[in-house]
Amino acid sequence: MGQTIAEKIISRHAGRPVAANEIVIVPIDGAMATDATAPLAIRAFRSMGGARLWNPERVALVIDHAAPAPNEQISNLHGLMRAFAREMGCILYDVGEGICHQLMVEHDHVRPGDIFLGADSHTPTCGALGAFATGVGSTDLAAAWLTGKTWLKTPTSIKIVLEGSLRPGVSAKDLVLFLVGRIGSDGARYQAVEFAGAAIRSLSLASRMTLANMAAEMGAKTAFVEMTGLTLPYSCEPVQADPDAVYHAVFSFAVSDLRPQVAIPHAPDNVVPVDAVAGTPIHMAFIGSCTNSRLEDLQAAAAVLRGRKLAPGVRLIIAPASRQVFTMAVRDGTIDALAEAGATFITPGCGPCVGTHQGIPGDGEHVITSTNRNFRGRMGNPRASVYLASPAVVAASALRGVITDPADVL
Known part of the structure; x- marks a missing residue:
């Protein structure tokens, strides 16, 4: 019987054939934690008697969720991370370097076929590279820091085949919002989600990261985006599912006629075409997060x-997703265009997405954002309403003051 991508990667790490639903202990290739989770992992690591990391070069800490620190308590947690990184000799990305998932890809911490752990629910973003990347709790991460291994229940897989090609003005964010809604x-x-089909093959790495990222909003354990058409700065052998692999479900969608999509309050799967909510007043717009803050999004x-x-x-x-993204956007004139329109730029990092600071909406305000979640209170105020959309829809809505299809202003 053939294997899915998830089964193949786990089997290679386990050193034997592994099937869905089987629990295994496997070596990992890397691990990451943020300022939202690393302090807990550090304390758990200490409580386990940890004196050194299994491989400091494979462990990264990222200060991105509340950066710069909005209060003394968080500043002290950042200090704890800096001290731990110095002591252990692991990698530290400090304030302003960028969002954890972006940095893991930018700095080559994850490669196709890896098993990669992150103490963050959107770690499947790195599945755009064909890695088994998954979020774990801080205690599981601490155990992996100590041993270089983790336990997994091998997930069953869902295959999503996307046929056709996206029309101009429709992006990977519109595509994945549509899929989350369905x-x-x-x-x-x-489960592991495999994205495949003709519509995938022309997508950039950044767009594929958007797809893998929001697989988390379907409840997925991990996600893989077909690597056909993707060029990477190193040679690799993509992991591909066998033709006779067994899936929990297979979905097929023709997407050539897809229109821009919007997730309306208060759930990421509460998705409608932009026309259904066009004209809704907007008070605040945000372009950012691990979903849509890369160069192509700003452009x-x-x-x-x-x-x-x-x-x-x-x-x-x-x-911006990272300092590197910001620098590239400065060089090509993107920042000038946005600044002259009236945009405000904040530190590369998670920003208002998590609702800690740098842009919390007021009571009764409507926010349109390129982030991944619009649960009540997600951006820091349960009395605000959050709409999810692509960067183009966010920008068009900010231009008109109401939710707008970009086609109406371009």
């Missing part, structure tokens, strides 16, 4: 806003 927030619970917003001004009373906040 599959549901619990539809892929503890898409700039294409809408170049030579124009934000609607009166609307504020647009932008948090």
Whole structure:
């Protein structure tokens, strides 16, 4: 019987054939934690008697969720991470370097076929590279730091085949919002999602990261994006499912006629075409997060806003995915176009997505954002309403002051 991508990667690490639902202990290739989870992992590591990491070069700490620190308590947690990194000799990405998932890809911490752990629920983002990347709790991460191994229940897999090609102005974010709406927030619970088909093959790495990232909003354990058409700066052998692999479910969608999509309050799977909510007033717009804050996302917003001004009373906040992304956007004129339109830039990092600081909405305000979650209170105020959309829809809405299809302003 053939194997899925998840079964193949786990089998290679286990040193024997492994089937779905089998529990195994496997070596890992890397591990990451953020300022939201690393302090807990450090304390758990100490409580386990940890004196040294299994491999300091494979462990990364990232200060991105509340950076710069909004209060003394968080500043002290950042200090704990810095001290631990110095003591253990592991990698530390400090304030302003960027978002953890972006940095793991930018700095080559994850490669195709790896098993990679992150103490963050959107770790499947790295599945855009064909890695088995999954989120774990801080205690499991601490055990992996100590031993270089983790336990896994081998997930069953769902295959999503996407046929056709995306029309101009429709992005990977629109595509994945559509899929989350169809599959549901619990539809892929503890399963591996494989994205495949003609619509995938022309997508950039950044767009593929968007797909893998929001597989978490389907409840997925991990995600893989077909690597056909993807060029990487190193040679690798992509892991591919066998033709006779067994799937829990296979879905097929023709996406050539897909329109921009919006997830309306208060769930990521509450998705409608943009036309259904066009005209809804907007007070705040945000482009950022591990889902959509890469260079192509900023460029898409700039294409809408170049030579124009934000609607009166609307504020647009932008948090680039990393310092590298920000630098590239400065060099190509993207930042100038957005700044002249009235956008405000904040530190590369998670920013308002997690609702800790740098852009918490007010009571009764409507926010349109390129982030991944719109649960009540997600951005820091349960009395605000959050709409999820692509960077182009966010920019068009900020331009008009109401939710707008970018096609109406381009």
